[in-house]
Amino acid sequence: MDSQKSKTKKTAAIGDIYAVILPNGEFGAIRILHKIDSSYLLATTPYIGTDIPSIENEILKEVLIQNRFFYDNDRALVWVDGKVPKDVIYIGNIPLSEKERKIKCHSFHEKWDNSTGIEAFLEWRWENDRENFEREIREEEERYKKFNTIQKPKKRMEDDSFWSIISLLNFNAECEEEIIEPAVDQLAKKSVRDIKQFEEALAYKLYLLDTKEHAKNIGKYSYDEKQNYFSADLFLYFRCSVLAKGKEFFESTLVNPKNMPKDGPFEPLLSIASDAYKRRTGKEFEYITGCDYESFSNVEGWK
Template sequence: MGVEMGKETSNNTVSIGDVFAVRLPNGHYGAIRVADRADNSCLIVTTPYISADIPFIDNELLSGILLQNRFFYNNHKAKIWVEGKKPKEVIFIGNIPVSDTKQKIICNTFGAQWDGSIGMEAYLEWRWKYDREKFVEEIQEEENKIDEEHKKIQKPKKMMKDETFWLIISLLNSDEKTGEEDILEPAVNALAKMEIKDIKEFEEALANKLYLLDTMEHAKNIGKHSYKEEAQEFFSADLFLYIRCFIIAKGKENFDLTVENPQNISEVNSFEPLLSLASKAYTRKTGNEFAYISGYDYETFSNIEGWK
């Protein structure tokens, strides 16, 4: 079916209200909408649209937000802040004025780069509804592979002194409801002014603290997404990692309170961008990619003792 596309003002410019079609793994199309912008970041919502054809801009589904119910989700709206330019593979459909989407959308979930994975929620929800058994098996296989990979002896390297580490963390604008760049910038700027060895030692210290929070007891105390050993319900290893990032981003006092007392987790939120802080600082300082591999593995289930 042919679709008359809208015209973009620029190849790189993205405006609030812009709607893009995304190609899904099953050959169908989903659609995403830009709900807000802040500097180099965009708030992207995935719409409920999924079909074999690219939608027209007047399709009413493009004004909505997909509600996710797979695994641990419970009517969770598919929305996330992302950084960078839109991927080349997205297809511009048109623009829906903000007033037509009823109200401003608030989102405190931050991802990384805007890439081809954004908008895949429609496909994942489709599989949950129509191909659940095979979908669950595939996810479980992936989790098992990750689990085996993490059963390795940790070999820690030199870490940044605690005082300096927490000083860098304190520079995060964690209270701002803006994009990732605004939140990370003060910390990235300060770390980039240090020596290369300091950036590596910061990354090692971060990995160590994430590792210390990687325990079964902490995973059991993250609200509705908690790990339930007896129930054998799906547990998101990635989400737990991002929640651990948030605990650290809230500062030393919050970390110290939580690391020894998992039941004291005061706020369940995620902050994945913390994982890119050292990388951004290194690239700013050197112009090169950050290829450092920490001695501590901070991925979920890596702390073997913590999961016994």
């Protein structure tokens, strides 16, 4: 393993292939398809095996297709920020084809960490160990709901200021970073206290939407007590989409859950405060809101 780790490449380039260690001890592989500053578009390949694949392996040119739980033939693509993790292993570089250079992605995972590339293992479990996989997810969700308590927000940004920042989202932009950029730029010009109060207001509004009735109205991914699986993450991203549509839509949806969007989840909303804080201070945003916006946090809303 020492010789494998020595192959780690600190500076990443488009076309680079890295082996990742999966939870079962085997190896998966990811490939860089695009790069903007310190952000990378990563594709998880279908490779999974006991050995690190050679650069000649044709499967490294493929993108994993996901079908577990709520996925429906979705490609395993994600934008990440940060440096190459120490535990990934550089294999080599496969230059992109013209078609690959045109691939676009609107999914953002924040940090490039050791969980990146785990999708190959999760898809393997879906195909080969689905019953246990589904049971573990259900048990995890039940534990999460059990230990949550009623929460109270801290000092929040005034509504007019909050919604004026949200109104800056540019949905005519081509990528998620550009969509939120005007909002990030405006918030970064404010004080650190304002940034925290923006995050507090955002978390509280997402918390208010975290109810069983709202979860029952997000189309084919809706919550159903009889089904085996409900994606807490996807429900959060649908709630983000409600806020991204502005004050009037949020207020109408809050009182009428049937207004919940049926498509177009918008995860990048969660990055506005952290991006603004980093731009304002040069440091990572480490702030805990009074209300947790993660799904099932609103105990009263799920009774």
